[in-house]
Amino acid sequence: MIPFSAPENVKFCSRCATPMETRQIADKPRRVCPSCGFIHFTDPKVGVGVFVVNEGKILLVRRTMHPEIGKWSIPAGFLDAGENPAETAVREALEETNLEVAIEELIGVYHNPPGQGGASIFIMYKARLLGGTIQAGDDADAAAFFAPDDLPEIAFASTRAAIDRLKAKLATD
Ligand SMILES: [Zn+2]
Known part of the structure; x- marks a missing residue:
């Protein structure tokens, strides 16, 4: 190897x-x-994702890219060189959903083992909605808010695990 x-x-x-x-x-x-x-x-590839929570619902986008095409995920993308990861999160939300968001807190930093493609380091933020009209864009063909107990099929085990953690957190907030 x-x-x-x-x-x-x-x-x-x-x-x-x-x-x-x-x-x-x-x-x-x-x-x-x-x-x-x-x-x-x-250098490791760094991905950034953002949970946008509005009125208890989670913003998800449907993927048009492999892997996991057609399934839903949180807005996410790669950190550009020189970019603050919090800016990446805001930028990806805008590109994929046309919504303006403000970062509230860091949820976590996760390590994906090498060889699976995608990012080896994944940073997740929680954000709140500021405004805008929801419209899918970039590598998403649909964007919508979902109640935590009525989610569509979620891409990536790591995202499913993060959603479970977020649901537990929303229940206690
Ligand atoms: Zn040389």
Whole structure:
């Protein structure tokens, strides 16, 4: 198995274009340039999702993308380089539902094991609705608020688990 710390598709040094080699660097194998010594560190993909709760209902979007196409999820997307993850959450809500939201709190930070695609680190926020007219966009083809006890089919086990935690929290708020 190719270690995640030394992806073989990193073929050439990004500084001097020499073919890269795999060498043990401290605790892990890494792709290393034998000419200039540059070490390639693979950055984790970071995803951000947002629970928008309004009048006790949860905002969900229907996915038009694989995996889990046609199932429902919370608005979510990848953190852009240089972007504050709270801004990512607000941006994804706007792109996928046309709604303006304000972050209330961090729900949690989750680690997905490598090899499953998607984000390896997932950050979830809770937000409240500020305004806007709901309309699906970007990689969602439907957007709606659902009562916690009347949810559609949810994509991703991690999202189902997070919704269960949120429902428990809403019940005590
Ligand atoms: Zn080099």
